[in-house]
Amino acid sequence: MTRRLKLGFNARIAFPTGHAAEALREGIELFRVAEQLGYDTGWVYQRHFDNYLAAPLVFHAAVAQHTERIGLGTAIIGVRYEDPVLLAEAAGTADLLSGGRLQLGLGTGQGGYDGVFGQEPNDGREQSLNRLAGFLRGIRGERLGVVTDPAGLVAAGTELVVRPTSPTLPGRIWYGASSVASAERVGRRGLRLLLSTILSGQVDDYGAELARAIEAYHAAYATQAATHGATEQAAEQAAHHQTAPAPAAAATASGGTAPRAAGRTAVARSVLPATSPELARVYAAYDEERRTQGPAASRPRGALTPAAAPPARFTMSPVQHGDPAAVVDQLLADPSVPLADELIAFLPPAFGLRQNLRLLEDIAATVAPRLGWTPAPTAGEPAAPPRP
Secondary structure, three states: OOOOOOOEEEEEOOOOOOHHHHHHHHHHHHHHHHHHHOOOOEOOOOOOOOOOOOHHHHHHHHHHOOOOOOOOEEEEEEHOOOOHHHHHHHHHHHHHOOOOEEEEEOOOOOOOOOOOOOOOOOHHHHHHHHHHHHHHHHOOOOOEEEOOOOOOOOOOEEEEEEOOOOOOOOEEOOOOOOOOOHHHHHHHOOOOEEEEEEEOOOOHHHHHHHHHHHEEEEHHHHHHHHHHHHHHHHHHHHOOOOOOHHHHHHHHHHHOOOOOOOOOOEEEEEEEEEOOHHHHHHHHHHHHHHHHHHHHHOOOOOOOOOOOOOOOOEEEOOOEEEOOOHHHHHHOOOOOOOOOOOEEEEEEOOOHHHHHHHHHHHHHHHHHHHHOOOOOOOOOOOOOOOOO
């Protein structure tokens, strides 16, 4: 039997100026209906200073109160501007409120705001990795410091750890990658892999490049898992001689990773099956807009003015649109899709609730089952068996 493909969606929760509250409520409804349709996960994106969702964990804490099963993903939160301790506290709280459903996707994120966040101009990637290390220590409950100020409300010498923590959250941390090299780095850190709809550099075959990234990730993940296993075995043997390292030391020895039994990967795609002539026209227009405008395509009224053209150093993912059978054939021909654990459908940012719901329904009915997906059970229903 083959493993079941998981199906998710990525929504920007975009809003025209003056309509943020309405968009947030509609975002909650989107997740609620997607859960009923059997989607495994729903993901949201963080964007500062724009007409998009800026606080994904606050949003997911609200969504959790209106849903029961669906995974709540972030794709991504830009770590470069996050305080690692505050992020660990917020993530732990949101995960506990959702019953352990958070799928926390992190990454470097969009730059250009160093001064606003009180930083000197810096290498965003290096800054993100430094903050990631502190965040991982925080959610694992490791000691982050010791009270030294006798004037404080806590006794000097008290060890400081993040509270509350969610015990299983460290196994559900994803990191974004936009190249083979960055996917390999994610594997070395023992995190789950989120592959973007934008790749670094000029790429001729998008699907083939993603397939190489997934293969590089799994190879690196297997190496770090073996190394971590050897470290754990040595620690257990040392424990018999009562010289076992403390938890913080063991984490340092493993390179600050968050190891698990197996790596996980997700690929994002613009999947637009046209089930009517009108939808065919709308989806073709979106494809043309995305080809010509890149990341600036499909923006809500009042959003920040985008760059005049997509940067030459990036390659946008293709938009799979047209007759549902043709969309299925395109995805089946993509070498990265069968290698991924999850397919995330990217929803056009400027689409309203009605358009997004129709798109989710059509993907679930006409495309995803042909790829090996079966709807996730609602509360009280048995899970469907894997496809033979």
